[in-house]
Amino acid sequence: MIAPDLPTAVARLRELVEEAAVAVAFTGAGISTECGIPDFRSPGGIWTKMRPIEFGDFLASQEMRNESWRRRFVMEEQFGGAQPGRGHRALASLYRAGKIPAVITQNIDNLHQASGISAEHVVELHGNTTYASCLGCGKHYELRWVRERFTASGGRSPDCPDCGGHIKTATVSFGQAMPEAAMRRAQELTESCDLFLAIGSSLVVWPAAGFPLTAKRNGARLVIINRDATEFDDIADLVVHDDIGAALSPFIAH
Numbered sequence: 001m002i003a004p005d006l007p008t009a010v011a012r013l014r015e016l017v018e019e020a021a022v023a024v025a026f027t028g029a030g031i032s033t034e035c036g037i038p039d040f041r042s043p044g045g046i047w048t049k050m051r052p053i054e055f056g057d058f059l060a061s062q063e064m065r066n067e068s069w070r071r072r073f074v075m076e077e078q079f080g081g082a083q084p085g086r087g088h089r090a091l092a093s094l095y096r097a098g099k100i101p102a103v104i105t106q107n108i109d110n111l112h113q114a115s116g117i118s119a120e121h122v123v124e125l126h127g128n129t130t131y132a133s134c135l136g137c138g139k140h141y142e143l144r145w146v147r148e149r150f151t152a153s154g155g156r157s158p159d160c161p162d163c164g165g166h167i168k169t170a171t172v173s174f175g176q177a178m179p180e181a182a183m184r185r186a187q188e189l190t191e192s193c194d195l196f197l198a199i200g201s202s203l204v205v206w207p208a209a210g211f212p213l214t215a216k217r218n219g220a221r222l223v224i225i226n227r228d229a230t231e232f233d234d235i236a237d238l239v240v241h242d243d244i245g246a247a248l249s250p251f252i253a254h
């Protein structure tokens with residue numbers, strides 16, 4: 001059913017959450033837009049104006065690695081101070097209440113962790129842009145560490161002092177393999193829940209598109225909260241086309 005108005009949506013969502021034993025949330029860019037982070041893939045988004053750097057190009061070219069970090073530090077100035085929104089805080093409340101064991105996310109902004117969900121319970125399908133890692137040995141690097149060397153060298157992307165590997169934000173780039181462990185956990189969570197909450201994702205891009213179907217096939221109820229219609233609206237138990245923050249703020253525990 002598509003909720004006819006916000007109060008109906010909230011009331012029905014409350015019932016579904018109360019009836020669920022294990023709810024899993026799956027989030028996309030829409031949950032972070034109220035935090036000032038734009039949806040890069042949306043029409044008019046950054047990636048329709050500036051071509052993303054593919055993983056192969058990053059590996060092949062020092063200039064591409066430099067450009068990749070240049071762009072990252074520009075983003076840091078624009079979005080580095082973003083704080084969790086109402087949707088993040090509501091999910092964190094349900095997590096603390098023991099209703100949601102984990103959140104699966106397409107987002108790379110670290111805002112679920114910032115809202116209080118333990119990092120081990122945030123399953124990141126596209127990685128995380130708030131730190132870096134070495135592609136050779138996997139060592140973690142803070143952005144500040146990268147920036148100091150980037151600036152001191154006049155804009156050159158640094159390599160790992162330990163192994164000489166390239167250092168990249170811990171994100172999954174276009175052309176880069178999906179993280180296997182995260183994909184496996186996302187699949188297991190989806191199969192084990194009895195309520196699947198798809199929030200702020202258009203559910204078009206693989207693998208996002210597969211999860212709602214998997215959840216439904218396993219007998220879970222499906223809720224879709226998204227500004228625009230998705231192709232799974234027909235099979236959902238509840239569809240909310242309202243603002244995500246407004247729909248979820250009643251679930252924030254104070």
Ligand SMILES: [Zn+2]
Nearest residue numbers: 134137160163
């Ligand atoms: Zn290394």
